[in-house]
Amino acid sequence: xxxxxxxxxxxxxxxxxxxxxxxxxxxxxxxxxxxxxxxxxxxxxxxxxxxxxxxxxxxxxxxxxxxxxxxxxxxxxxxxxxxxxxxxxxxxxxxxxxxxxxxxxxxxxxxxxxxxxxxxxxxxxxxxxxxxxxxxxxxxxxxxxxxxxxxxxxxxxxxxxxxxxxxxxxxxxxxxxxxxxxxxxxxxxxxxxxxxxxxxxxxxxxxxxxxxxxxxxxxxxxxxxxxxxxxxxxxxxxxxxxxxxxxxxxxxxxxxxxx
Numbered sequence: 463x464x465x466x467x468x469x470x471x472x473x474x475x476x477x478x479x480x481x482x483x484x485x486x487x488x489x490x491x492x493x494x495x496x497x498x499x500x501x502x503x504x505x506x507x508x509x510x511x512x513x514x515x516x517x518x519x520x521x522x523x524x525x526x527x528x529x530x531x532x533x534x535x536x537x538x539x540x541x542x543x544x545x546x547x548x549x550x551x552x553x554x555x556x557x558x559x560x561x562x563x564x565x566x567x568x569x570x571x572x573x574x575x576x577x578x579x580x581x582x583x584x585x586x587x588x589x590x591x592x593x594x595x596x597x598x599x600x601x602x603x604x605x606x607x608x609x610x611x612x613x614x615x616x617x618x619x620x621x622x623x624x625x626x627x628x629x630x631x632x633x634x635x636x637x638x639x640x641x642x643x644x645x646x647x648x649x650x651x652x653x654x655x656x657x658x659x660x661x662x663x664x665x666x667x668x669x670x671x672x673x674x675x676x677x678x679x680x681x682x683x684x685x686x687x688x689x690x691x692x693x694x695x696x697x698x699x700x701x702x703x704x705x706x707x708x709x710x711x712x713x714x715x716x717x718x719x720x721x
Contacts, residue, residue, distance in 0.1 A: 479522075490518075574689035581676035642661040661673070673689065
């Protein structure tokens with residue numbers, strides 16, 4: 463008499479979790495290639511990124527459901543569910559880190575060293591073209607107050623050197639930081655202040671941000687103010703403050719080196 467073999471139940475949710483997570487990785491990889499390629503449109507690329515993140519979340523849902531079936535029914539498919547969860551976690555790790563930062567940082571995306579009189583962005587045709595026709599408006603007193611509370615260390619840099627020399631150091635620091643310098647107007651003339659306009663791209667998503675540097679002559683030297691504004695989103699997760707801080711550190715180091 464033959465014994466009938468009883469097949470162990472296998473939850474397909476685990477297999478779905480692994481498959482969807484792999485697909486999410488592929489979609490995110492394609493999105494990063496698109497957004498980092500020259501001349502690509504940022505909006506559609508961000509939509510593809512969002513789709514990849516949504517797929518990763520779906521993979522997590524499948525994995526959790528698979529875990530429940532394995533626990534309650536002793537079903538197979540645990541390995542596939544674990545692989546799917548690990549892959550989805552690798553996709554969602556950085557966004558989750560960003561979400562945690564967003565909880566403790568203010569909802570601002572425009573930071574400056576001079577909150578009372580922020581440097582104004584250039585209205586020249588060249589600058590407008592570099593900013594895709596945008597002009598960053600000042601976020602207002604409430605946002606500036608939030609900036610002062612979150613980033614009290616963001617302050618102007620004063621140098622005991624001439625304005626022309628300070629301007630050259632500021633321009634060289636922008637080049638060293640691999641900024642795309644759009645305009646560089648030396649101090650003097652009718653206004654008196656020097657100005658550097660630049661476009662800076664984020665490391666991961668290659669998103670463009672706009673930066674303006676003001677070099678103001680003083681009786682005892684020069685004062686450098688910086689303003690950095692994100693083009694996308696209402697939260698910069700501290701990116702603009704970090705950019706200003708590292709840039710002014712670069713200028714200060716260059717000033718020490720020339721003495």
